[in-house]
Amino acid sequence: MVSITLNKTRDNIRVAGIPANVLAYLAGLPETSLRAAFAGRYYLGGPHESDLLTISSRALALMQSLGPLGFRDWSALKQLLESGREPADVKAWVAQMFGEHE
Helix, strand or coil: CCCHHHHHHHHHHHHHCCCHHHHHHHHCCCHHHHHHHHCCCCCCCHHHHHHHHHHHHHHHHHHHHCCCCCCCCHHHHHHHHHHCCCHHHHHHHHHHHHCCCC
16 A cells, blocks of 8 residues: 555656656665555655655655756756755746746
């Protein structure tokens, strides 16, 4: 059985358009472990599930702040996550670069 935490994580990456293998990369987990956990065949443990939810939530917020822009190289998203930049900062930068005003 898949936990509520993993279900929310899966929903976050679905909405953000992030593949499961990319989430595994962002979290530093083996892709097979994450896929097995999503299928309910493997328990990652509470701390790992919590980390995945945090990463997926931040990634979703950052992806939404980018609007229609995306990544060709997911390592750029990883760098953005690790930088600690807030989605509002990213949204302001995008607006500045493309001349959109709120």
